[in-house]
Amino acid sequence: MSLAVDVWKNLGAFTVDARFDCTDGITALFGKSGAGKTSIIQMMAGLIRPQRGRIEIDGQAVFDSAQGINVPPDRRRIGYVFQDARLFPHMNVRRNLEYGRRRRGASDASPDFGEVVDVLGIGNLLDRRTHLLSGGERQRVAIGRALLSAPRMLLMDEPLASLDPERKAEIIPFVSKVQVQFRLPIVYVSHSVDEVLQLADTMVLVAEGGIAAVGPVEDVMNRPDLVRITGTGDAGSVIPAQVADSDPNFGITTLSFLGGEFRLPAAGLEQGKRLRLRVRARDVSLALTRPQDVSVMNIFEGTVTSVSNSGRPQTDVSVDVGGTIIWSQITHKSLSELDIEPGCTVYVMVKAVAIDDPVVHP
């Protein structure tokens, strides 16, 4: 599957001018609220008409302003999971699920009804009225309904945004499972770093209606020039790692990454499991000499690659540790006292207890 989007539309408050490609797997359309993410996928689905541009799935145009092509949403075969589920209130769960399935083309391969119901765990809800479902159940039914309409790809518009944290944790595995099991490319709109880290392979960074960056999630998250867009106080590094070892006596797990090994308190992680570690910049300290006799367990030698000059008392410093970028936020005062500048050799210190629970990414 390949998808090429190039759309332009003046929406009054701002202009959407977005161009990106994506392929299989889960692509996160990430950006702050109001950045234009939803407008972009509504254009992909055919719910909003761009003023100019071209949208192409597998080489076939579903929209092309120059050629006057605008395939209506019901013929695009693009599944859409809405933020508010939008289940039909006058139908029970089963009839909601069957709505798209009955309308698919005879030759369109659609997943098996029973399999979808199984994967999403909604077998016991089939005869329920939709207003009796919980938020999490509604979203699972909405995902199933979209899947059964035999789409070529799925668009998900912040499907977890209206759920409480527990429900979110309940739905996330289903999204991954759906992608793996039904081999459907998914474009997932989100403004939550956590969701993106857990789900996405590729990240499309949206800002002010435009595309600020496209690439593998780690790369985009770690790009120094994008920190202001990717996050604020919680900015940091995303580091792919693998479980190497665990020490049950102390409950410490060792994770290997490109620049060395992280040790952190975590239990129950299988050896060999791939994870994403999120290390917040403000939890990372720097030293000019290798610190002795400190409690910090994670100390790496690296080279400073950039120093931000934001005019604020805080400064973001990026350090290359064996090919992995680790961000550190220190005060401007420390920076000038230690005389840190690009090219310096520094020691990066990360408290083990400061690292978030590692995010499992399949």
Added chain:
Amino acid sequence: MFDLSQAEIAAVLLSLKVSLWAVGISLPFGIATAWVLARLEFPGKTLLDALIHVPLVVPPVVVGYLLLLLFGRNGFLGGPLYDTFGITITFSWQGAAVAAAVMAFPLMVRAIRLSIDAIDTRLEQAARTLGARPFDVFLTITLPLTASGIVVGVILAFARALGEFGATITFVSAIPGETTTLPVSLYTLSQIPGEETGAVRLVVLSLIVAFGAMFTAEVIARRVRKRIAGS
């Protein structure tokens, strides 16, 4: 008292027939008009809206007279109707149904339009993304979600048709057995000295029919609401 005369039974049946036909023929137009007013923006929309509401604000006798002009043998519609099909609806029960339909139309449209306005159009969008064509969406999403409004519209229109008098008597007169609905019969009797008993019997009969119809309507409405009880 309730040993109904032939004429009384005929009046009741005629009233029901006229009202049912009036509601039946105007319902598809009522739904279409309500949808157009709720969903489309076009020049002259205010004018159309005003035109539909005319029967609510002018005296019924004016509507009756306009119908007479329109459907008379030399009328704008009546002429071609007679020349092509040999049909005249003036002074017939069909004419009474048309008069009742026109008078009841604004009530029906208002009720249906309110309920179309209340539909979350995002549900219709969702249906589109699931592969439903626009008319399919109308039939499977819009219409069922409008059902309660349609029921209300039908009840109001039926009630209005049942009580229709002014436009009817102007348009189709009071022809015994043909256009003597309950209100028309009652009016006729009330004009004849010494027929007070007959008039009172018709008053009671009218009340019974009205209550019966409204009771049935409420039962149906309740069932529909229950069936589509959603969010």
